[in-house]
Amino acid sequence: MNPTMRDVADYARVSPMTVSRTLRDDPSVAPEKRSRVLAAVAALGYRRNEAARTLRVGGSTKLLGVVITNIANPFYAQLALGIEDHADKRGMRVVFANSGENTDRERQLVQDFAARRLDGIIAVPAANQHDHLDPAGLAAVPVVLAASPPHRINVDAVLLDDFGGTYEATSMLIARGHRNIGFLGLPAATWTGSERYRGYVAALEAAGLAVQDRFVRRNQPHVAAAVEAANAILDQPDPPTAVFAANNRNTIGAYRAIRSHGGTTALAGFDDFDFADLLDLPLIVVSYDAREIGRVAAELVCGHIDNPSSSPLARRVVIPTKVIDYPNAAS
Amino acid sequence: MNPTMRDVADYARVSPMTVSRTLRDDPSVAPEKRSRVLAAVAALGYRRNEAARTLRVGGSTKLLGVVITNIANPFYAQLALGIEDHADKRGMRVVFANSGENTDRERQLVQDFAARRLDGIIAVPAANQHDHLDPAGLAAVPVVLAASPPHRINVDAVLLDDFGGTYEATSMLIARGHRNIGFLGLPAATWTGSERYRGYVAALEAAGLAVQDRFVRRNQPHVAAAVEAANAILDQPDPPTAVFAANNRNTIGAYRAIRSHGGTTALAGFDDFDFADLLDLPLIVVSYDAREIGRVAAELVCGHIDNPSSSPLARRVVIPTKVIDYPNAAS
DNA sequence: CGCGACTCTGGTACCGATACCATCGCCGGG
DNA sequence: CCCGGCGATGGTATCGGTACCAGAGTCGCG
Numbered sequence: 001m002n003p004t005m006r007d008v009a010d011y012a013r014v015s016p017m018t019v020s021r022t023l024r025d026d027p028s029v030a031p032e033k034r035s036r037v038l039a040a041v042a043a044l045g046y047r048r049n050e051a052a053r054t055l056r057v058g059g060s061t062k063l064l065g066v067v068i069t070n071i072a073n074p075f076y077a078q079l080a081l082g083i084e085d086h087a088d089k090r091g092m093r094v095v096f097a098n099s100g101e102n103t104d105r106e107r108q109l110v111q112d113f114a115a116r117r118l119d120g121i122i123a124v125p126a127a128n129q130h131d132h133l134d135p136a137g138l139a140a141v142p143v144v145l146a147a148s149p150p151h152r153i154n155v156d157a158v159l160l161d162d163f164g165g166t167y168e169a170t171s172m173l174i175a176r177g178h179r180n181i182g183f184l185g186l187p188a189a190t191w192t193g194s195e196r197y198r199g200y201v202a203a204l205e206a207a208g209l210a211v212q213d214r215f216v217r218r219n220q221p222h223v224a225a226a227v228e229a230a231n232a233i234l235d236q237p238d239p240p241t242a243v244f245a246a247n248n249r250n251t252i253g254a255y256r257a258i259r260s261h262g263g264t265t266a267l268a269g270f271d272d273f274d275f276a277d278l279l280d281l282p283l284i285v286v287s288y289d290a291r292e293i294g295r296v297a298a299e300l301v302c303g304h305i306d307n308p309s310s311s312p313l314a315r316r317v318v319i320p321t322k323v324i325d326y327p328n329a330a331s
Numbered sequence: 332m333n334p335t336m337r338d339v340a341d342y343a344r345v346s347p348m349t350v351s352r353t354l355r356d357d358p359s360v361a362p363e364k365r366s367r368v369l370a371a372v373a374a375l376g377y378r379r380n381e382a383a384r385t386l387r388v389g390g391s392t393k394l395l396g397v398v399i400t401n402i403a404n405p406f407y408a409q410l411a412l413g414i415e416d417h418a419d420k421r422g423m424r425v426v427f428a429n430s431g432e433n434t435d436r437e438r439q440l441v442q443d444f445a446a447r448r449l450d451g452i453i454a455v456p457a458a459n460q461h462d463h464l465d466p467a468g469l470a471a472v473p474v475v476l477a478a479s480p481p482h483r484i485n486v487d488a489v490l491l492d493d494f495g496g497t498y499e500a501t502s503m504l505i506a507r508g509h510r511n512i513g514f515l516g517l518p519a520a521t522w523t524g525s526e527r528y529r530g531y532v533a534a535l536e537a538a539g540l541a542v543q544d545r546f547v548r549r550n551q552p553h554v555a556a557a558v559e560a561a562n563a564i565l566d567q568p569d570p571p572t573a574v575f576a577a578n579n580r581n582t583i584g585a586y587r588a589i590r591s592h593g594g595t596t597a598l599a600g601f602d603d604f605d606f607a608d609l610l611d612l613p614l615i616v617v618s619y620d621a622r623e624i625g626r627v628a629a630e631l632v633c634g635h636i637d638n639p640s641s642s643p644l645a646r647r648v649v650i651p652t653k654v655i656d657y658p659n660a661a662s
Numbered sequence: 663c664g665c666g667a668c669t670c671t672g673g674t675a676c677c678g679a680t681a682c683c684a685t686c687g688c689c690g691g692g
Numbered sequence: 693c694c695c696g697g698c699g700a701t702g703g704t705a706t707c708g709g710t711a712c713c714a715g716a717g718t719c720g721c722g
């Protein structure tokens with residue numbers, strides 16, 4: 001068994017209280033006893049049990065829970081870095097869990113986080129159903145959403161300008177003369193999915209162009225499905241001369257499909273990625289600072305941790321997007 | 332304050348013990364009281380305090396700690412997925428922390444994990460100094476290393492065939508007629524760094540070629556530094572006709588440098604990545620199943636959790652590598 | 663020299679849940 | 693009819709720390 005505080009106390013011939021105080025840096029411990037305690041700690045390899053401490057002190061596990069939909073997406077790695085940036089400053093650790101874009105699993109995960117009494121939760125919801133993310137049902141653990149505004153619950157959120165970014169990139173395709181533009185999207189049940197679609201439609205309408213449903217596919221869960229969907233669009237008679245892809249998975253899929261079709265279709269997509277400027281076809285991407293999203297989300301959730309009464313603010317922070325044009329002149 | 336078990340007991344007019352038993356699915360609770368308890372739980376929004384439970388039961392936080400060097404590297408996202416695959420099966424959660432390739436921070440993180448009494452730790456060490464990763468100094472929390480064998484401590488490890496993969500890829504460059512081959516590596520103080528360099532040297536020597544130090548750079552912490560190092564190699568008189576890059580960061584850096592030098596230098600690198608087949612220059616990569624590394628590491632650490640006596644096995648599992656040739660014919 | 667004030671230390675109870683043992687009521691067999 | 697046995701329930705101590713309060717010792721000042 002691991003040594004306990006009492007073991008240290010016995011070894012140092014003091015009371016457990018003196019040990020506790022020493023480890024809490026309480027100034028009211030005589031230097032001599034203090035050093036005896038520290039020597040005992042070293043000799044026994046003692047380590048304070050944080051679970052017990054948490055229980056007594058009545059809170060603060062110093063853990064921040066993060067529920068995301070898909071770790072494999074590099075967007076989330078950046079988000080994680082941003083959250084860690086801020087958590088570190090406060091001596092907090094970050095617990096990750098992957099919902100796999102499944103709301104049931106998401107519910108299970110946040111329940112588990114609440115039972116563990118994590119100090120706060122940052123969630124990227126898998127769908128528009130958010131009842132299970134209400135702090136009221138989660139032992140009052142503060143919740144902040146990322147990439148999606150809350151639906152029928154009252155929490156803060158950090159958002160992207162999904163509509164604006166898509167609108168701008170689609171408009172750029174239109175400005176270059178494209179009149180038939182395909183769309184590879186995300187499920188309409190997600191905020192991101194509906195907003196990006198809305199941006200696409202608005203840009204077309206602003207230019208007096210009609211949305212053609214035969215050029216629209218909205219549910220590709222992985223790259224292979226995106227390739228297939230893009231092929232289906234490009235194989236039609238009188239195919240579009242450009243495609244907008246609503247996230248990195250779809251952009252990659254579309255890229256592969258376009259390349260295998262001769263590479264003459266223009267492509268724009270949401271989410272920047274590492275190699276966007278090294279590809280062998282031109283590309284427009286909607287870029288944003290994913291790390292900043294994490295940082296802001298962590299700040300917001302820590303604000304609620306410090307000041308539990310401030311729950312019902314429901315703030316929204318919108319992170320701007322920037323359209324980047326990679327000409328990628330075939331060398 | 333959150334409701335406690337006593338509150339539930341009062342509400343349901345039973346003793347706390349009956350509530351505890353009900354929530355533990357103990358069969359010896361009469362159906363009628365059982366349903367009264369469940370009703371009270373629902374009415375009060377009660378949630379069992381896992382910290383208290385852990386304290387009493389004396390262990391099992393059901394948390395697995397993962398210390399990695401750099402979350403932004405997609406390799407770790409796959410590793411994380413593999414770990415989660417296995418952890419999930421056992422109802423465990425995963426706590427992540429980023430050491431930033433800093434051994435002091437790594438020490439601090441594992442100490443913190445031990446103090447929290449996590450059930451196990453999986454670490455990708457930042458350097459060859461492993462004393463702080465010895466379970467003996469960590470409240471006997473089982474430790475498994477990934478991507479590096481233990482140095483002077485006695486723990487299991489999941490390894491990559493760093494030497495073999497590098498040897499094979501370098502040999503492929505030689506087989507294609509290259510005689511001067513540059514090397515962009517990792518710090519010699521890391522296992523991965525020294526093994527991959529060893530593989531490079533061995534392949535050259537097996538072909539009767541000499542290692543030329545002027546073509547070797549071994550410490551690029553990020554892509555920008557890798558670009559610079561690659562430029563420095565390529566700008567020399569009589570430059571190499573091929574380069575081997577020891578990880579994805581260096582491969583990307585080398586790729587950018589080669590491209591800006593006209594794209595005539597051949598390139599091979601360790602780590603596959605998403606767009607390797609979509610670039611506009613040919614490329615050879617050493618590929619492996621990163622997710623499998625995580626899965627195996629989780630299995631090993633769970634083995635020790637189940638059977639704490641089996642500590643001193645010091646098993647090694649080696650995950651094979653596969654060389655992939657992306658011709659990337661400029662379309 | 664006496665007394666309050668201040669410093670340091672230890673005893674005790676308690677955070678929330680559960681292991682252990684005692685108790686109570688009920689049943690059937692002798 | 694009495695007693696052993698069993699199923700259901702509750703009381704109590706405990707896990708490892710820490711808040712709170714009490715007590716011992718020291719010092720300075722009137």
